[in-house]
Amino acid sequence: MKVVTCIAPVNIAVIKYWGKRDEDLILPINDSISATLSMDHMCAKTTIMCSPDFEDSKFWLNGVEQSLESKRLVNCLQEIKRLASAEPSNAEMLRWNIRICSENNFPTAAGLASSAAGYACLVTALANLYGVKTDLSALARRGSGSACRSIYGGWVQWHMGCNPDGSDSIARVIEPSIHWPEMRILVLVVNDARKKYSSTTGMNRSVATSDLIKHRACNVVPKRVTEMREAIKTKDFNKFAEITMKDSNQFHAIALDTHPPCVYMNDTSHAISDMIHAYNEHKGVNKVAYTFDAGPNACLYLLESEVAEVLSLINECFPSTVAKSDYLRGIPLNIEKSSDDLKFAMNLQVNEPNLLKYIIYTKVGEGAQVLDGDHLLTMVGLPK
Numbered sequence: 001m002k003v004v005t006c007i008a009p010v011n012i013a014v015i016k017y018w019g020k021r022d023e024d025l026i027l028p029i030n031d032s033i034s035a036t037l038s039m040d041h042m043c044a045k046t047t048i049m050c051s052p053d054f055e056d057s058k059f060w061l062n063g064v065e066q067s068l069e070s071k072r073l074v075n076c077l078q079e080i081k082r083l084a085s086a087e088p089s090n091a092e093m094l095r096w097n098i099r100i101c102s103e104n105n106f107p108t109a110a111g112l113a114s115s116a117a118g119y120a121c122l123v124t125a126l127a128n129l130y131g132v133k134t135d136l137s138a139l140a141r142r143g144s145g146s147a148c149r150s151i152y153g154g155w156v157q158w159h160m161g162c163n164p165d166g167s168d169s170i171a172r173v174i175e176p177s178i179h180w181p182e183m184r185i186l187v188l189v190v191n192d193a194r195k196k197y198s199s200t201t202g203m204n205r206s207v208a209t210s211d212l213i214k215h216r217a218c219n220v221v222p223k224r225v226t227e228m229r230e231a232i233k234t235k236d237f238n239k240f241a242e243i244t245m246k247d248s249n250q251f252h253a254i255a256l257d258t259h260p261p262c263v264y265m266n267d268t269s270h271a272i273s274d275m276i277h278a279y280n281e282h283k284g285v286n287k288v289a290y291t292f293d294a295g296p297n298a299c300l301y302l303l304e305s306e307v308a309e310v311l312s313l314i315n316e317c318f319p320s321t322v323a324k325s326d327y328l329r330g331i332p333l334n335i336e337k338s339s340d341d342l343k344f345a346m347n348l349q350v351n352e353p354n355l356l357k358y359i360i361y362t363k364v365g366e367g368a369q370v371l372d373g374d375h376l377l378t379m380v381g382l383p384k
Ligand code: DP6
Pocket: 012, 013, 015, 016, 017, 018, 026, 032, 115, 116, 143, 144, 145, 146, 147, 199, 200, 201, 293, 294
């Protein structure tokens, strides 16, 4: 019997991945860049066990049994087993059935990049179980494109590559998490009841129907990637924020240029973006950057020195009746400062209460890791 448990982080792109050139290998049409978020507040955890005594293979996600037939899961498993079979001593173990148990420590329903953390975790656990020592980002990519960036900590670039077999479509660290220690992230989870199109469905439809997406991939992203790498390396927040916001907006413009359109941001998302622009204008320089993925939630990048003021501004503009302990999650923080004056100076409106579900305050963190014990499965391969 063998057992491995891993944890893996969420990542939030500042240059978005949107569009594939190969659906099966999950090869993108442009490079992307993200920051990996601390696993203290959001992470996936996976235990994988294999044993000659298991009569079948099983997979549980957040306590619910799942099929093991999903194409992406099969692709990840097959690829790792293929690599593992190069080592003759693995032959017997590769015939054993496996049990996989996976959990997220944040609500999947919040639409917060759970598949990225989930696949990065699964692949790290599988590779450790079978002793596979290759670049794990290319393996995680087979589960979900953005998962390749969650293998590593800090600031990460997914290089689209050009080989048809995808061998050079891998993630690489631009700078480790300690490079910009003041960087913080506020995840604003927005209340929303609309039906969602998954990223996979949305980006396939964009590639098939949007003209803008070609212009973005060929003419915009290559230059932006160079500028973004430079802004990160030199810790130029003003430039970093400008590119981050422009790139988020271009991605959503492409989502709208898709036919039929994919509408991911809602009125609350737009109200958040307006508030951030008003704040940056008031300060005369970009102090906060917003970015939105395939949903209405906002991720704000800002330096630690701005957090108390920006949070109190958010609380003024987006009042909430939710108990404070439930509302502000993540890094503990006491906001005593009122931003009432600021709100008036900026001529901002107070929105109706409870447009936001909760806020997660976090920072840039490390990549996927193997844990020493703390398994999610019992010795007989059932969820604890
Ligand atoms: C908007 O990685 O979820 O979050 O590869 O089809 O699984 P698949 O898509 P996925 O797409 C993420 C898109 C995004 C932007 C990003 O994270 O770069």
